[in-house]
Amino acid sequence: MEYSVKESKASIMDKLGILADAAKYDVACTSSGVDRKGTGDSIGNCVAAGICHSFSSDGRCISLLKILLTNHCIYDCKYCQNRCSNDIPRAVFTPEEICTLTMEFYRRNYIEGLFLSSGIMRNPSFTMELIFQTIWLLRNKYRFNGYIHVKAIPGADPRLIQQTGFLADRMSVNLELPTAEGLQALAPNKSRKTILAPMRQIQNGIQENKNDLVLYRNAPKFVAGGQSTQMIIGATPENDFHIINVAESLYQKFDLKRVFYSAFVNVTQDKALPALPGGPPLLREHRLYQADWLLRFYGFKAEELLDEKRPFFNVMLDPKEDWAVRHLEQFPVEINRAPMEKLLRVPGIGVKSAGRIVAARRCAGLTFGDLKKMGVVLKRAVFFITCSGKMMYPVKLDEDYIVRNLTDKNERIRFGADGMSYRQMSLFDDGSFTGALTVQEIMQTAVGQV
Amino acid sequence: MTVYRCDDSLESIFTAIYLSYEENRDAEDTYLALDDNPMLFAEDVRIQPDPARAVKVMRTLERRFGEDDYLKICTALASTDSEKAQAVYRTVVKGLDERCARGHLFDNLADRYVMQTFSIARKAGREIGYLREFLRFQELENGILYAKIGPKCNALTFLMPHFADRLPIENFVIYDSTRNIFGIHPARQQWYLFFGEDEEEPELRFSEEEMQYQELFRHFCRTISIKERENKKLQRNLLPLRFREYMIEF
Numbered sequence: 001m002e003y004s005v006k007e008s009k010a011s012i013m014d015k016l017g018i019l020a021d022a023a024k025y026d027v028a029c030t031s032s033g034v035d036r037k038g039t040g041d042s043i044g045n046c047v048a049a050g051i052c053h054s055f056s057s058d059g060r061c062i063s064l065l066k067i068l069l070t071n072h073c074i075y076d077c078k079y080c081q082n083r084c085s086n087d088i089p090r091a092v093f094t095p096e097e098i099c100t101l102t103m104e105f106y107r108r109n110y111i112e113g114l115f116l117s118s119g120i121m122r123n124p125s126f127t128m129e130l131i132f133q134t135i136w137l138l139r140n141k142y143r144f145n146g147y148i149h150v151k152a153i154p155g156a157d158p159r160l161i162q163q164t165g166f167l168a169d170r171m172s173v174n175l176e177l178p179t180a181e182g183l184q185a186l187a188p189n190k191s192r193k194t195i196l197a198p199m200r201q202i203q204n205g206i207q208e209n210k211n212d213l214v215l216y217r218n219a220p221k222f223v224a225g226g227q228s229t230q231m232i233i234g235a236t237p238e239n240d241f242h243i244i245n246v247a248e249s250l251y252q253k254f255d256l257k258r259v260f261y262s263a264f265v266n267v268t269q270d271k272a273l274p275a276l277p278g279g280p281p282l283l284r285e286h287r288l289y290q291a292d293w294l295l296r297f298y299g300f301k302a303e304e305l306l307d308e309k310r311p312f313f314n315v316m317l318d319p320k321e322d323w324a325v326r327h328l329e330q331f332p333v334e335i336n337r338a339p340m341e342k343l344l345r346v347p348g349i350g351v352k353s354a355g356r357i358v359a360a361r362r363c364a365g366l367t368f369g370d371l372k373k374m375g376v377v378l379k380r381a382v383f384f385i386t387c388s389g390k391m392m393y394p395v396k397l398d399e400d401y402i403v404r405n406l407t408d409k410n411e412r413i414r415f416g417a418d419g420m421s422y423r424q425m426s427l428f429d430d431g432s433f434t435g436a437l438t439v440q441e442i443m444q445t446a447v448g449q450v
Numbered sequence: 451m452t453v454y455r456c457d458d459s460l461e462s463i464f465t466a467i468y469l470s471y472e473e474n475r476d477a478e479d480t481y482l483a484l485d486d487n488p489m490l491f492a493e494d495v496r497i498q499p500d501p502a503r504a505v506k507v508m509r510t511l512e513r514r515f516g517e518d519d520y521l522k523i524c525t526a527l528a529s530t531d532s533e534k535a536q537a538v539y540r541t542v543v544k545g546l547d548e549r550c551a552r553g554h555l556f557d558n559l560a561d562r563y564v565m566q567t568f569s570i571a572r573k574a575g576r577e578i579g580y581l582r583e584f585l586r587f588q589e590l591e592n593g594i595l596y597a598k599i600g601p602k603c604n605a606l607t608f609l610m611p612h613f614a615d616r617l618p619i620e621n622f623v624i625y626d627s628t629r630n631i632f633g634i635h636p637a638r639q640q641w642y643l644f645f646g647e648d649e650e651e652p653e654l655r656f657s658e659e660e661m662q663y664q665e666l667f668r669h670f671c672r673t674i675s676i677k678e679r680e681n682k683k684l685q686r687n688l689l690p691l692r693f694r695e696y697m698i699e700f
Contacts, residue, residue, distance in 0.1 A: 013669055020673040038615040040638070045616045052688075053583050054699060056675035059684025066674060101666070104659075107595065107620060108587045109613075110667050110699075265678045280678050356559055363558035370560045373569070 016101070018091040022071040022082050023117055025267070026174075026230070027260040031063045031112035031147040033225030034169045043107060044146030046169065051112050064115035064149060065102055069093055069130055073119030077176070077187040079235050081267040082119045092121070095134040099142045106146055113147030113169070114138065120153065128156035132164045139167050147225075152202060154194040161198050165205055170225035170257070173199045178246045182236030186272060196254075202227045203254050226257030233288060234264035234281040235273055239311035241302075244291050248302040251295065261288045287313040294319055297351050298344045316407045321347045324384055325399050325406075331384045332391060335371065336361050347406075348381030368392045380406060393443050451492040453481045456535055457499065460527055463535045464504035466497045467542060477543040482535035515545060516552030522571045523555075528604040529574035537566040574603040581605050582612055584693045587622060588664075589657045595622035596654060598696055606633045610641045627651065664698045671699045 032050030052061035070092040071082045081088065098116070105111045116134060121127050131150055138144045149170045152161045165171055173195055177183045180192040202223055209222035229250065233243065247259045263280035266273055291313065294300040298320070305319050306312070314322045324331065324347050333342050335357060343354040353375045360366060360374070367387050372378050382392050383402045395402075452475055454466040466482050481489070488494075512520040523542070526534055540563035545555045559565050578601075587595035595617070599605070606626045610633045613622065617635075624633040625646075635641040694700040 013666060016666060016670055017673050020670050024674045024676055038618050040618050043617060043619065051583050054671060054697070055685045055689040056671055057682055057685055058675045058677075058679040059681040059688060060675075060679070061688070062671060062674060065670070104663050105667060107617060108589070108663065108667075109585050109597070263679070265676060282679065359554070359557040360559040364560040366560055370565075373565055374559055 012097060012101070015091045015093055015097070016067070018089050019068045019071060019093060020066065022119070023066045023068045023115070025081070025262065025265065026066060026115070026117055027060075027262045028149065028172055028228050028230060028258065029061055029063050029066055029115060030228075030258070031149075033257055034147065036145065036224075039145055042143035042145040043103065044113070044144055046113075046145075046147050053109065053111055063112045064147065065105055065111045065113070066115040067093065067098070067117075069098070069116060069118035069127070069134065070121050071119045072121045074122070075120055075187070075189040077190065078268060078270040078272050079176075079186055079232060079264065079266075083268065086268060095130070095137050098134050099138045099144075102138060103142050103144060106144070113149070114144075115149045117151040118153070124153045124155035125157045125160060128153045128160040128164065132160055132167075135164065135167045149225075152198040154190065154198055156198070158198070158201055161201060162205060165202060165223045166220050168223060170228060171202050171223050172228040172230070173202070175229045175231045175246075175250075175259075177236050178231050178233075178238045178243045179236065182238065186235060199227065199229065199254055199256075206255070226255070228256060228258040228260060230260035230262055232264050233261045233285055234276065240284070240288065240291075240313050241306040241308065241311040243288060244295065244302045244305065247288075247292060248295055259292060261285050261292070283315065284313070287315075287319060291319045299341055300345075317403065318347070320345070321380065321406055325402050328397050328399060328402075331397060332386045333384060334389065335366055335385050335387050346381055346384045348377035348379065348384075350375070451479050451481060451489065452495060453483050453489055453492045454495050454497050455483055455486065456497045458484055459499060460524065461499040461501060461504040462497050463527060463538065464507040465500045466535070467539055468500075468503040468507050469495070469497065470539070477540060480539070482539045484532055484535050511542065514552070515550070515555040518553055519555040522575075523567070525575045525578070525608070526567050526571035528578075528608065529570050530602050531570045531573075533566065534570050537563050537570060541567040574605075577601055577603050578605045578608045580690070580693060581609055584689065584697055585609065585613075585624070586696065586698050588654075588698070589660045591655045591657050593621065593657070595620055596625070597622070598625045598627055598651070600627045600692075600696060602628070604629065606631055606643065609633065610635065610643075614641045625651070668699050 030050050031046070032048060034046040035048035036046040038045040050063060052063045054062040056062055068082075070090070071088070072090050072092065073080075073082045073084055076083045076085050098114070102111070102114045106113070114135070116131055118127050118131060121130070131153070135148055135150060138148070147170075148168045149172065150164060150168045152164070152171050152173045154173060161171075175195060176187055176190065183190055183192055205222045206226065209219070212219040213221070231243070231246070243261070250256045250259055263282050263285040264274075264276065265280045266276055291305055294305065295302065300323070305323060313319055317325070324345070330342075330345070333346050335343070340354055340358055343349055343357060344351065349357070353371075356374045357366065357371070357376075360370070365388055368378065368382075371381070371387070378392070383395050383405065385391070452470075454469065456462040456466045463482065470477070470480050481492070508520075511523060515523075523538055526538055531537075541555065544558070544561060544564065550557070556564060556568050559568060581599055581601055585597050585599055587597045590596050604626075606624060606629075609624060613624070614635050619637050620635070621637045622635050625631075626633070630646040632644040632646055633641060634644055
């Protein structure tokens with residue numbers, strides 16, 4: 001559909017194009033962590049689970065109006081498309097423009113709130129002040145009660161960050177790269193120290209605010225949705241072990257709500273950056289997110305998942321499966337008795353289904369059929385669990401056997417092709433074997449009736 | 451066997467549940483049917499929806515099972531599943547018999563009917579969640595926000611409170627085109643439902659700015675996507691095609 005766009009709107013359209021394009025490599029587009037009812041005389045509320053309003057053609061959610069205040073930047077970070085030495089169109093939003101856009105999009109239910117970041121204009125404090133002005137206007141003049149996520153600019157005046165925190169629901173400071181050396185090589189104007197300082201400040205602010213809230217119930221909330229950060233994966237030579245260790249210490253020492261990983265996309269073609277002929281490392285990013293969930297919700301520790309000798313995640317198996325096949329001594333787990341912590345370590349059982357299992361087994365013994373209906377992925381779990389002492393099929397608790405069955409048909413072909421295999425090749429199942437295994441065949445194989 | 455013939459409404463089904471207790475029926479030998487398919491050796495009872503009785507059942511359910519589980523039952527009854535009445539009936543009977551604690555009605559998932567109600571509610575709840583995300587308002591000439599949806603389940607009663615809390619100072623209308631119901635929210639007032647009579651959807655005239663904001667949002671959606679990561683299949687999984695008919699960005 002084509003619509004005639006008026007002259008005044010045309011410039012907004014251009015600006016929105018430039019500044020949304022400049023913001024698209026920021027990953028954090030969640031609207032979660034805050035539950036706030038509407039007030040009756042303002043626009044907006046927040047739902048703790050967050051709401052995604054649309055999905056772009058790369059499958060990422062569009063929850064917030066994700067824009068930069070400006071893509072003018074005095075820094076020259078080699079990975080960033082807004083670096084000052086890059087010749088691209090530049091634009092600046094006025095605070096009023098951002099407020100109008102947010103309000104008009106919000107009342108049409110396009111978005112859940114505003115995500116405001118910015119290039120560094122003049123100096124960090126000047127930029128932070130512009131951001132503060134914008135969201136102050138949005139909250140007080142436009143009476144917006146929805147979700148606001150803003151970036152804290154490293155190096156800005158701490159008082160500005162403090163003030164902004166009382167208006168925003170979530171703040172984030174980008175770690176950019178997992179290690180200080182990487183940062184030094186690719187972002188010469190930034191340093192680990194200046195990045196961690198505001199992060200610590202926000203953490204302390206949240207903690208103090210919690211104490212205040214105990215005393216005064218109506219004290220203004222400071223960054224109620226917690227803080228997050230993100231780092232680029234694949235631009236520097238760190239391994240996965242380093243990265244999840246960094247993530248783990250961020251969760252433990254800085255109380256972060258989320259760490260986001262962003263597969264590196266080479267937009268600047270700088271000679272210091274790796275060429276990625278196979279496209280961005282999306283599988284690696286996916287495995288890191290899986291591991292991240294294991295750290296936060298499943299009680300895993302970074303050193304359990306990887307170690308110095310095996311510093312990268314398995315391409316074929318997800319981190320939980322990978323851990324399970326290396327710790328077969330802890331399996332099988334009895335569904336009707338095992339404690340929650342043990343259930344959570346079974347591949348195919350998530351936090352929700354583990355909770356359901358624990359609640360349901362108080363009333364009745366569970367069978368495999370019940371598990372399936374509850375949402376347990378039996379395809380993966382079946383090798384690791386028993387119901388009332390019995391396994392679903394006669395399964396060998398053997399690493400090779402389980403790995404072979406966990407990696408499905410299509411994957412198995414790749415397995416054989418590059419000569420990397422977990423198992424001895426045999427006459428009957430080589431890499432070109434294509435038929436799907438039936439239950440009967442698995443049983444026959446297991447009891448040796450091939 | 452007693453068969454209670456209900457309409458597809460909360461009122462009717464709750465009245466049937468009330469009657470089954472009033473008439474002291476054995477739950478094993480009672481069936482709540484939404485259709486008119488005759489059953490052998492069954493005694494048919496047609497239900498006359500009775501608001502007073504339905505409200506009594508509602509109060510009991512909410513008091514005994516807690517608000518969350520009561521809402522889950524209502525969600526299940528909003529779905530289009532043909533067995534929902536029977537599943538809810540047996541779940542309620544079981545919950546009351548076993549004196550299950552507030553918030554624990556859906557613990558016993560090994561039970562057939564509890565599981566069935568649970569999954570019906572989960573499916574309907576998912577659709578309501580989708581609509582909360584994907585519903586799009588369009589501004590009419592007179593400033594009223596108007597949204598059209600075509601849901602499978604009866605989602606309107608769940609959507610209205612959400613949007614009334616969110617946009618209290620707006621006049622808005624949500625039109626359920628499958629059931630021909632309007633949810634109407636006058637600014638700063640209580641919302642209500644209006645059952646439409648004509649099959650025809652009223653003719654709409656949008657405000658001057660509306661098309662421009664639509665175009666702005668479309669432009670934003672196009673720009674925000676990263677070309678190197680394109681994954682239409684993932685997009686389709688997360689945003690099913692049937693919702694796109696009502697969304698302005700597609």
